[in-house]
Amino acid sequence: MRQRIVWGALTAVAGTAAAVVVALPLGAAGDDQQGGDPGASASSPAPGALETPGAGGPGTAPLPTGKTGTGSDPLTPDEEQRAEELALAGDRPLRTESEGVRGREGMPQLVNTDLADSSVSAGDDRIAEVYFYDYARDTLVQKSVNLSSNEVVDTVESTGAQPPPAAPEAEAAADLLVDSPAGAGLRQDYKAATGEELTGAGQLQVQGMTYTARPGDSGGLEKCGEHRCVRLFTRVKDGPWIDTRDFVIDLSERKVHHA
Numbered sequence: 001m002r003q004r005i006v007w008g009a010l011t012a013v014a015g016t017a018a019a020v021v022v023a024l025p026l027g028a029a030g031d032d033q034q035g036g037d038p039g040a041s042a043s044s045p046a047p048g049a050l051e052t053p054g055a056g057g058p059g060t061a062p063l064p065t066g067k068t069g070t071g072s073d074p075l076t077p078d079e080e081q082r083a084e085e086l087a088l089a090g091d092r093p094l095r096t097e098s099e100g101v102r103g104r105e106g107m108p109q110l111v112n113t114d115l116a117d118s119s120v121s122a123g124d125d126r127i128a129e130v131y132f133y134d135y136a137r138d139t140l141v142q143k144s145v146n147l148s149s150n151e152v153v154d155t156v157e158s159t160g161a162q163p164p165p166a167a168p169e170a171e172a173a174a175d176l177l178v179d180s181p182a183g184a185g186l187r188q189d190y191k192a193a194t195g196e197e198l199t200g201a202g203q204l205q206v207q208g209m210t211y212t213a214r215p216g217d218s219g220g221l222e223k224c225g226e227h228r229c230v231r232l233f234t235r236v237k238d239g240p241w242i243d244t245r246d247f248v249i250d251l252s253e254r255k256v257h258h259a
Helices: 076-091 091-095 119-122 167-179 183-195
Strands: 109-115 127-134 140-146 151-158 204-210 229-236 247-250 253-258
Touching: 076 091, 076 109, 076 140, 076 151, 091 119, 109 140, 109 167, 167 183, 167 204, 167 229, 167 247, 183 229
Parallel strands: none
Antiparallel strands: 109 127, 127 140, 140 151, 204 229, 229 247, 247 253
């Protein structure tokens, strides 16, 4: 049986202050999580948010350089692109009726593409799992693509499944926070650190983690899990961290909530 990834409820610990400059080392955004290891917790960075794939960071295996990998090798960039194109090619509703994080119709949000666990026992076949999030329906769409035969072999749709946000989702959440009245502290602390006005996520390094509603949540937070919600860790580029953990951004409704 093909293995499927299941994401459970993610619990975050609120920060003690909203938007104050803190001296955290790069990669320490998850230090307030249980276990203190962001690489092993729900606070893993958004894919591609701070590192270049294959750059050889901690725990990162270099990507194969060829167009096609073998066995359990990580997917090559060419394989990832082909898997993503094939996943959309035969699904007209997903191509034409879905929405991404920026609200563009007919463009679902790509969340992640990875080699399927089943490829280890699939002989010479290379199976890629491609994950899209359709914001029009708040639905995670998982496509299993056989790269050996160039066909989609399985599709699984689920609601309430919340994988870690992709870099574009973390950036969209940061833009919403920067533009919100709730982001006044973030803007002030950015100016204090740099002397410049903060106008968008492009001036920051951001990491994102999904937020799922906890017992007692209200004021919109109770929808998180059904909705795609993100908590951010923000940093001045090559500078200090700015604590924004008191905010949860509902990407489905494009609203900023105070946690």
